Amino acid sequence: xxxxxxxxxxxxxxxxxxxxxxxxxxxxxxxxxxxxxxxxxxxxxxxxxxxxxxxxxxxxxxxxxxxxxxxxxxxxxxxxxxxxxxxxxxxxxxxxxxxxxxxxxxxxxxxxxxxxxxxxxxxxxxxxxxxxxxxxxxxxxxxxxxxxxxxxxxxxxxxxxxxxxxxxxxxxxxxxxxxxxxxxxxxxxxxxxxxxxxxxxxxxxxxxxxxxxxxxxxxxxxxxxxxxxxxxxxxxxxxxxxxxxxxxxxxxxxxxxxxxxxxxxxxxxxxxxxxxxxxxxxxxxxxxxxxxxxxxxxxxxxxxxxxxxxxxx
Amino acid sequence: xxxxxxxxxxxxxxxxxxxxxxxxxxxxxxxxxxxxxxxxxxxxxxxxxxxxxxxxxxxxxxxxxxxxxxxxxxxxxxxxxxxxxxxxxxxxxxxxxxxxxxxxxxxxxxxxxxxxxxxxxxxxxxxxxxxxxxxxxxxxxxxxxxxxxxxxxxxxxxxxxxxxxxxxxxxxxxxxxxxxxxxxxxxxxxxxxxxxxxxxxxxxxxxxxxxxxxxxxxxxxxxxxxxxxxxxxxxxxxxxxxxxxxxxxxxxxxxxxxxxxxxxxxxxxxxxxxxxxxxxxxxxxxxxxxxxxxxxxxxxxxxxxxxxxxxxxxxxxxxxxxxxxxxxxxxxxxxxxxxxxxxxxxxxxxxxxxxxxxxxxxxxxxxxxxxxxxxxxxxxxxxxxxxxxxxxxxxxxxxxxxxxxxxxxxxxxxxxxxxxxxxxxxxxxxxxxxxxxxxxxxxxxxxxxxxxxxxxxxxxxxxxxxxxxxxxxxxxxxxxxxxxxxxxxxxxxxxxxxxxxxxxxxxxx
Numbered sequence: 030x031x032x033x034x035x036x037x038x039x040x041x042x043x044x045x046x047x048x049x050x051x052x053x054x055x056x057x058x059x060x061x062x063x064x065x066x067x068x069x070x071x072x073x074x075x076x077x078x079x080x081x082x083x084x085x086x087x088x089x090x091x092x093x094x095x096x097x098x099x100x101x102x103x104x105x106x107x108x109x110x111x112x113x114x115x116x117x118x119x120x121x122x123x124x125x126x127x128x129x130x131x132x133x134x135x136x137x138x139x140x141x142x143x144x145x146x147x148x149x150x151x152x153x154x155x156x157x158x159x160x161x162x163x164x165x166x167x168x169x170x171x172x173x174x175x176x177x178x179x180x181x182x183x184x185x186x187x188x189x190x191x192x193x194x195x196x197x198x199x200x201x202x203x204x205x206x207x208x209x210x211x212x213x214x215x216x217x218x219x220x221x222x223x224x225x226x227x228x229x230x231x232x233x234x235x236x237x238x239x240x241x242x243x244x245x246x247x248x249x250x251x252x253x254x255x256x257x258x259x260x261x262x263x264x265x266x267x268x269x270x271x272x273x274x275x276x277x278x279x280x281x282x283x284x285x286x287x288x289x290x291x292x293x294x295x296x297x298x299x300x301x302x303x304x305x306x307x308x309x310x311x312x313x314x315x316x317x318x319x320x321x322x323x324x325x326x327x328x329x330x331x332x333x334x335x336x337x338x339x340x341x342x
Numbered sequence: 343x344x345x346x347x348x349x350x351x352x353x354x355x356x357x358x359x360x361x362x363x364x365x366x367x368x369x370x371x372x373x374x375x376x377x378x379x380x381x382x383x384x385x386x387x388x389x390x391x392x393x394x395x396x397x398x399x400x401x402x403x404x405x406x407x408x409x410x411x412x413x414x415x416x417x418x419x420x421x422x423x424x425x426x427x428x429x430x431x432x433x434x435x436x437x438x439x440x441x442x443x444x445x446x447x448x449x450x451x452x453x454x455x456x457x458x459x460x461x462x463x464x465x466x467x468x469x470x471x472x473x474x475x476x477x478x479x480x481x482x483x484x485x486x487x488x489x490x491x492x493x494x495x496x497x498x499x500x501x502x503x504x505x506x507x508x509x510x511x512x513x514x515x516x517x518x519x520x521x522x523x524x525x526x527x528x529x530x531x532x533x534x535x536x537x538x539x540x541x542x543x544x545x546x547x548x549x550x551x552x553x554x555x556x557x558x559x560x561x562x563x564x565x566x567x568x569x570x571x572x573x574x575x576x577x578x579x580x581x582x583x584x585x586x587x588x589x590x591x592x593x594x595x596x597x598x599x600x601x602x603x604x605x606x607x608x609x610x611x612x613x614x615x616x617x618x619x620x621x622x623x624x625x626x627x628x629x630x631x632x633x634x635x636x637x638x639x640x641x642x643x644x645x646x647x648x649x650x651x652x653x654x655x656x657x658x659x660x661x662x663x664x665x666x667x668x669x670x671x672x673x674x675x676x677x678x679x680x681x682x683x684x685x686x687x688x689x690x691x692x693x694x695x696x697x698x699x700x701x702x703x704x705x706x707x708x709x710x711x712x713x714x715x716x717x718x719x720x721x722x723x724x725x726x727x728x729x730x731x732x733x734x735x736x737x738x739x740x741x742x743x744x745x746x747x748x749x750x751x752x753x754x755x756x757x758x759x760x761x762x763x764x765x766x767x768x769x770x771x772x773x774x775x776x777x778x779x780x781x782x783x784x785x786x787x788x789x790x791x792x793x794x795x796x797x798x799x800x801x802x803x804x805x806x807x808x809x810x811x812x813x814x815x816x817x818x819x820x821x822x823x824x825x826x827x828x829x830x831x832x833x834x835x836x837x838x839x840x841x842x843x844x845x846x847x848x849x850x851x
Contacts, residue, residue, distance in 0.1 A: 032847040034838045042846050046676060047836035119782060147725070154727050161728040218783065239848060309849060 041311025043302055052316070056195070056277025057298050064274055065296040066159070069113040069167055071274075078273045080266060081292045083109070083284075087168040092153055095146050102145075107171040110145065112152040112164045118213045120157035122148055123186075125171065135212065136184055172292060175285040181205045181223075181255060183247040185212035189225070189263060189283045189291075192300055192312065196271035196328070197319045198264040198335045201225040202307040203257065207237070208247050216303045221245060223252050224308035228340025230260030236307050263291045264332045270296060272328070308341075315339055349834050353827040360823030367818065375814070383415060384558045385621040386596065387453040387652030390606055392614035394444025399610040401450060404554070404599035405435040412456050412558075412596055420451040420651070434600050444611060451651050456596060457625075458558070477544045486530060493523040494542060504548055504575045512571075512582055515539060536569060536584060549574035553581075554605055555597040556618060563619040563653045567598055567605060619653040624813070647819060660693065662815040665825045667692055667802040672832050674798050679841030682795040683775050690765050691795070692802035697763035700803055704796065706746065706761050707769075711792070713742050714773035715780070722777065736770035 037044075043052070064070050075082050086108060087101050094101075102108070110122040122145070123135040132140045151157070152166040178187045185206030192200045202222045206212045209219035216222050221242060224233035232255040235242050244251050257263065267281040270293065280300025283291050305312050318338060326334070368375045390401060405428065408414055419426055424439040439450055482490055497514065501507040514524055515535055527538055536552070543550040551574075554567035571582040581595070599605055608614035647658050667689035674680045682688055695703035717738050721731055743761050750758035772795075780788045805811055814821055838846075 030847070031840070031843040032850045034843060036850045037838055037843070037846055040849060042838075042849060044836070044838040044842045045679070046839065050834060050836045151725070156728070236848075239845060241848070306846065306849060311849075 037311075041314035041317070042305055043312040043316075045302065047313070048302065052194075052278040053299055057279075058275065061275050062298055065276065065279070065298045066116075067113050068111065068115075068295060069165055071293075071296050072167075072169075074273050075270070075293055078269070080269055080273065081289060083172055083286075083292050083294065084170045085167060086170060088113075089149055089153070089166040089168070092150060095149060098146055098149070099142055101168075102142075105168070108168050109171050110148065110152075110166060110168050112157040113167055114158040114162065114164050115152075116157075116159065118215060120148070120152055123171065172284045172294075173287040175258070175287050177258065178203075178205075178285065180248055180250040181221075181245050181252065183207050183212070183245070185210070185214060186284055186294075188214050188294055189257065189285075190300065190304060191264065191267035191281045191283065192304060193267050193271055193279045193281055194316050194319050195277050195322075195324070196268055196326070197322070197331045198227065198267050199315045199319065199339065200304050200308055200310070200312055201227060201264075202304045203232070203255070205245060207245070216301070221252075222303055222307035223255060224304070224310075225257060226341050227264075228336050230257040230263070231255070233341060234307060234309050236303075239303070239306055257285075259285070259291055261332065261336070264335065265328060266291050266293060268328045268331050268335075310341070346834070349830060353831045356823045356827035356830070360820050360827070363820040364818050375818070382558075382622050383455055383457045383625045384596075385453055385455045385623070385652045385655070386556065386558075386598075387451060387619045387621070388616060389619070389651070389653070390450040390452075390608075390614065390616045391447065392608050392611040393447050394611050396443055396445050397610040398442045399440065399444040399448075399608065401439040401609075401611075401614075402429075402607045403437045403439075403452065403616070404605050405437050405452075406454060406596065406598045407435055407600075409597055412458055415455040415457055417455075418451075418453045420453075424450065447613075448611070453652055456558070458594065477541065486527060489523045489526050490542060490545070493521070493527070494546060496523075498546075504573060505580055507546070508543060508548065508550075508571070508573045508580075508582060511539060511542060512584060516585065536571070539584070540571060543571075543573065551579075551600060553597050554599045555595055556620065558594040558596050558620070558622075561621050561656050561659075563656060564617050565620065567618065570595075572600070619651075619656065621652040621655050623816070647816065658819075659812070659816055660696075662819055662822070663806040663812060664689060664693070665822055666805050666811055666815060669825055669829060670802040670805050671798055672829050674801060676832050676835055677839060679839030680794040680798060681791050682798050683772055683779070683791040684768070684795070687768055687772055688795050688798035689802050690768050691799040692806060694763045694765065695799065695803045696807055698760040699757065700800065702757040702760070704800075706758065707764070707796070709746065710739060710742050710761075710764065710769055711773055711776065714739055714769065715777055718773050718777040719780075722781070732770055732774055735773050736766060739766045739769045739773070 064074060069085075069088065072082050072085055086105060089095070089098075089101075105124075106127050107125050110124070112120045115121065124132045124140075124145075125135050126133050128139075130142065132142075132145060134140060149166045152164050155161040155163045158164040172186060174182075174186055181187060181203070182205050187203055187205045190202050190204055191198050202224050204214040204216065205221045205223065206214050207219055207221060211218070214220050216236075219238065221235055221237045223235045225231070226233055232252050235252040237246065243253070263283055263285075266283060270279060270281050271277070274296060276296075276298055278298070278300070280297035281293060282295040282297065284294050286292050302312075315338075322334065364375070388403065390403065392399070392401070401424075406414070419437070421439050424441045427438050427440075429436050429438055437452060493514070497507060497510045501510045514521060515528075515538075517524070520528070527542075528535065533541070540550045540552060551572050553570050553572050555570065556565065556567055569584070571584065572579045573582060574580075606614060606616045647655055650658070668686065671682070671686065671688055675682065691703075691707060694707075697703075698706060714735060718731075718735055721734055726734065743764070743766065746761055747759055750756075776788050776792060779791060
């Protein structure tokens with residue numbers, strides 16, 4: 030029933046209390062939080078630093094702008110609508126095509142213009158933001174995700190979560206949505222987490238609800254055949270977020286676009302602990318190794334270090 | 343200094359200070375740490391308020407005197423800027439406050455500590471009745487004279503002595519279907535029941551006086567004195583409760599004032615009002631004996647919560663328990679890993695449980711939140727803005743609460759009336775949070791967090807109602823420093839939570 034806490038400690042498993050005190054509390058200065066909590070700010074800063082992100086098409090800040098929504102969307106066939114300060118994938122609307130006056134969602138549902146207006150109005154009034162603060166709605170290009178992931182995802186965008194500690198990519202996992210998770214990539218909602226080898230980008234283990242699985246529950250494909258392309262580029266992209274955000278403990282969510290390659294989707298200043306289960310590895314061991322490294326390494330040096338030291342195959 | 347060292351230093355010095363004061367109080371001053379042989383000491387506080395009109399003010403209040411079975415331990419007067427004296431009048435001792443030029447609202451406090459000591463105190467016997475003005479039936483208007491005379495004759499036939507006469511008369515006035523005579527006297531006498539009964543007794547040359555007092559029972563605030571009649575039979579005074587008839591001297595009835603004068607008289611000011619509060623505390627016998635000595639030699643006791651007015655002391659009895667509730671929350675969340683909806687919601691719910699009793703409280707909480715969730719799910723389809731939605735939920739909560747109270751009162755379930763002790767704003771937020779959780783994360787998460795909150799609330803309830811905890815919380819408030827130290831230390835606990843031992847168990851196998 031219970032794991033022996035001393036065994037867990039020996040394995041270097043990071044617990045919630047230690048994460049809050051020694052990693053989030055010690056490494057992340059609160060004044061930099063707004064940068065990652067607000068996706069609009071993240072995007073602007075990332076673009077300025079030359080980091081690839083999905084292109085921002087429209088921002089809507091006032092209810093009055095909704096009257097012109099039809100014109101704003103006129104040239105867009107597919108797009109993603111999201112609240113700038115939403116969390117946990119709340120309030121995100123994915124439109125994959127238009128038929129006449131209707132907008133088609135990823136799951137096939139048809140929406141009218143006024144449905145989208147109402148969604149945006151909800152976003153602006155703060156329905157999805159922390160504490161109900163008034164928010165901004167952003168419309169960005171739909172990521173056409175790499176066909177390599179089609180086999181491992183059900184009605185959603187699979188993303189790669191990389192934990193970046195002091196600028197070193199430390200651990201990675203692919204989060205695959207399932208029918209149970211309703212197209213969302215959150216593990217506690219039933220998405221599958223696949224641990225990824227830091228050296229090769231190949232899959233290690235897969236877990237759903239904390240329990241090992243071998244195949245995707247909906248598409249039935251074997252996870253062991255999975256290998257993520259552009260691996261070094263993905264790690265470089267993740268590591269470079271350290272300089273931009275000044276956050277020493279960071280979760281970076283990356284998607285692979287068919288044409289544009291890896292793009293930063295979102296940053297998280299309080300990344301979760303489930304990634305350890307998907308990698309069957311305690312994170313503290315790796316953090317301790319990083320703590321011994323000099324602080325002034327370049328992005329390339331850090332990525333090289335991580336690939337050489339944290340490989341498992 | 344490293345952060346770790348600072349935390350250690352702070353926790354150590356806090357805990358040391360707390361324990362040192364406790365040691366001093368227990369070891370040197372002899373206050374028992376554990377509750378053993380005890381006596382109830384009641385602190386009765388009188389609070390006189392009035393509004394000055396830029397004129398000299400004279401306030402006179404009746405003072406209680408030692409009485410059979412109840413001893414006075416100490417008296418205390420708080421009246422800044424007022425001159426204070428005690429005067430002996432023919433109807434008893436009175437306190438007198440005076441001041442020239444009083445402007446604005448004023449409050450005077452007088453408090454007295456008494457405890458029950460049966461058998462030890464012998465009142466100065468005989469308590470001589472004061473001269474009673476002679477009144478006869480002819481003082482009454484013609485229309486009422488005959489009615490009164492008939493009633494008195496009738497009662498006389500039904501009684502044997504002075505006591506049974508008084509009891510029968512009071513019974514007549516209390517009858518569900520009063521006789522014609524009583525109705526006429528009440529309707530035309532121009533006085534209340536109390537006055538008429540004492541007047542009728544006086545016509546019979548029975549010595550009678552009005553007294554005011556209060557029952558020494560559980561803690562209460564803002565109470566008024568209960569009026570009673572005392573009748574002299576030639577040997578002793580007998581007490582009569584106008585509602586019950588004869589009373590055999592209730593042991594816990596404390597007489598505040600004898601005689602016909604009013605309890606307070608205020609000259610030179612308006613809006614005068616007096617209210618009483620009652621506060622019970624358990625005190626060891628040896629402490630009782632030495633208390634007066636102790637306060638003189640230990641400033642630390644003089645600077646304690648006991649020096650506050652009684653009603654504030656009662657408030658602190660509750661407030662001082664909250665840190666222990668918070669400690670339970672910190673323990674269960676940081677060490678246990680339980681998830682709750684809202685950080686301190688469980689403590690507030692536990693405080694409500696203390697008034698409602700646990701079982702009734704749990705059922706009411708689940709009923710209110712459950713009904714609230716159903717209604718909130720409809721509100722959610724209306725797509726309201728946040729502030730309006732919360733307010734709507736709050737109003738719904740109030741409606742559910744009043745509906746529950748009315749319905750259960752009609753059904754005769756009195757426990758449910760305590761539903762008013764639930765903090766409704768907190769309930770509204772709980773419903774709102776749970777409902778969002780339901781929509782976003784599913785019912786499972788709602789049950790995890792709702793169940794977690796209730797478990798924490800129940801634990802906090804048990805901690806706060808444990809007699810030892812409430813004893814040390816109030817008598818040794820310096821232990822708050824120790825609680826603070828423990829909480830600061832737990833705030834730096836970076837080990838695993840119990841829930842994580844389950845979560846990560848697959849990694850050890």
